[in-house]
Amino acid sequence: MGAGKPIRDISPKNNNGQYLNAERNLLESKGWNFDKSTNLWMSPAK
Secondary structure, three states: OOOOOOEEOOOOOOOOOHHHHHHHHHHHHOOOEEEOOOOEEEOOOO
């Protein structure tokens, strides 16, 4: 996250994992956006 590089979500359709959901919630809370076409979490604009 600190580098601001895109982060790939390797299980985008898996919403059952507690750890995965915690990571996604953290990314969302920091302003990251999920791109469904690439399965990448994109860093917020600086």
